[in-house]
Amino acid sequence: MDDTLKTTINDDDLVKHIVLIKKWIDQYDQFLSQYTGTGDGKHIMLNNAGLTTNSFHYETGRGGYFSTNSGTSEGQTLTLRGALLAYKATGKQIWLDRALKLSDALLNVLYQDKPIPDEPDVNWVPHWLFNAKQDFKSQQYFTNMSVVFTNGKATIKKDDIFKVFSVRAADATLVCDSPFSQVNGKSYSIKSLDYPDNNTAIVTLDENVTGNFLVVYGTNTGDVIHTNDNYDAYPVWRKLEQKETVCAIDSLAWSYDCFKLLFEVTGEEKWNKALKSTAASIRHAFHIDNAIVYIAPPRIGYDIFENGMYKYSSRDVPEIYFQNKVTGFIDIHYPQAKYGEGQIGKGSVNASFGKDDYLLVKMSSKQKLIMKVALDEENVLSRR
Incomplete structure (x- = not known):
C-alpha cells in the first residue's frame, strides 16, 4: 500500500492542530489591529467607533444594493461573537477589549442608543445597515420626467444619475410612490441601459x-x-425616518449569542437583560400565526390563548395560566382540588398525518404526578 494513502492519526496531530489554530487567531488579531481606524478610508475592517465594515476591499455590496462604505448587523454581531470566542479560547485581553468596543458600537449605533430594557421588549432590535467608512450622499428618485424617445432610444442628462427604473406612456400612472411601482397603463420594457459617465x-x-x-x-x-x-437601502439609499428601525431578522440569532457570551465573560446584568429582550424578539419575529397543528410558545405580552389555543377546566378549583417571561412557555399552576380535570390544547379541523409524521409533546412538573396524554385518533386525526 502506498504510504501517501495512509490515514493513521499520530498522537501529536491534534496538538499540532491546536497550535495551528492559535497561530491563525494571532494572525487574525494582527490583521484586525492593522486595519482598525480610518486608514485610507477604503481598506479597513473596524473603524474608530468599533463598527465592522461589510467588505475589506472597496467594492459595492450585494450588487450595488447598498454603498461600498457600509457595514451590516450580521457582520457586526458575527465579528463580536468571534472576538468573544477568541477571548474565551486564548484569555488574551486584546480580544476582550476588541469585543467590548464592538459591543459599545452595537448598542450606540445599531440599537440607536436605546437603553437595554429592564423587562423584555420585542421592539428592542438592531438596525441592519450603517455607514462604516466615509461620508456619502443619499439617493433621490423622480417619477415623472418627460423624455423624448426616437425609435425606442433616448439619452438622459441628469447630475449624478445612477439608475433608470422604468419607462411608461405619458398618460400612465404609478400604483404607488416608489421607483419599483407597478404601472397603471402602458409601460415599455427596457432592453438595455448604458451610463457613459456619471x-x-x-x-x-x-x-x-x-x-x-x-x-x-x-x-x-x-x-x-x-x-x-x-x-x-430601500427603495434607494436614504436616511432613516424618525424612530425608524429596519431589522434583519437573521441577525437576532447572532445578537442572542453575543449577549449570552458577554454575560458569561463579564457577569454584567445588563447583558442578561439584553439576552432576555432578544429572546422575546426572536419569539415575536418567528411566531407562527397561520399554522394548523403547531403549538408554539406564545408571544410575550400577548394573549396566551391565541391562534386556536384553548383551555377547559371542570375542576372545583380551576388551574391558573401565566407566561414564563424567561422561557416564553406557558406555566400552569394546579391548586389542590377535590375533583375535575384541566385541559389545554389546540384544535384542528383539516390536519392530516402521514405514517412518518409525529407530535412531539414536552411537559414538566415541579412535583411528582402522573401525566396522561390522550390522542383522539378517530375524531381529531385523519390518516392518509
Whole structure:
C-alpha cells in the first residue's frame, strides 16, 4: 500500500492542530489591529467607533444594493461573537477589549442608543445597515420626467444619475410612490441601459417607438449620510425616518449569542437583560400565526390563548395560566382540588398525518404526578 494513502492519526496531530489554530487567531488579531481606524478610508475592517465594515476591499455590496462604505448587523454581531470566542479560547485581553468596543458600537449605533430594557421588549432590535467608512450622499428618485424617445432610444442628462427604473406612456400612472411601482397603463420594457459617465444614461427600449414618455430615475444627490450613521437601502439609499428601525431578522440569532457570551465573560446584568429582550424578539419575529397543528410558545405580552389555543377546566378549583417571561412557555399552576380535570390544547379541523409524521409533546412538573396524554385518533386525526 502506498504510504501517501495512509490515514493513521499520530498522537501529536491534534496538538499540532491546536497550535495551528492559535497561530491563525494571532494572525487574525494582527490583521484586525492593522486595519482598525480610518486608514485610507477604503481598506479597513473596524473603524474608530468599533463598527465592522461589510467588505475589506472597496467594492459595492450585494450588487450595488447598498454603498461600498457600509457595514451590516450580521457582520457586526458575527465579528463580536468571534472576538468573544477568541477571548474565551486564548484569555488574551486584546480580544476582550476588541469585543467590548464592538459591543459599545452595537448598542450606540445599531440599537440607536436605546437603553437595554429592564423587562423584555420585542421592539428592542438592531438596525441592519450603517455607514462604516466615509461620508456619502443619499439617493433621490423622480417619477415623472418627460423624455423624448426616437425609435425606442433616448439619452438622459441628469447630475449624478445612477439608475433608470422604468419607462411608461405619458398618460400612465404609478400604483404607488416608489421607483419599483407597478404601472397603471402602458409601460415599455427596457432592453438595455448604458451610463457613459456619471451624468448620462442611454436608454434603449424593446419596442421601436417614438414619442414623449415618462421616466422614473434616481440620482446620488440627497443629503449626506455621515460615517457611523444608520441608513436604509430601500427603495434607494436614504436616511432613516424618525424612530425608524429596519431589522434583519437573521441577525437576532447572532445578537442572542453575543449577549449570552458577554454575560458569561463579564457577569454584567445588563447583558442578561439584553439576552432576555432578544429572546422575546426572536419569539415575536418567528411566531407562527397561520399554522394548523403547531403549538408554539406564545408571544410575550400577548394573549396566551391565541391562534386556536384553548383551555377547559371542570375542576372545583380551576388551574391558573401565566407566561414564563424567561422561557416564553406557558406555566400552569394546579391548586389542590377535590375533583375535575384541566385541559389545554389546540384544535384542528383539516390536519392530516402521514405514517412518518409525529407530535412531539414536552411537559414538566415541579412535583411528582402522573401525566396522561390522550390522542383522539378517530375524531381529531385523519390518516392518509
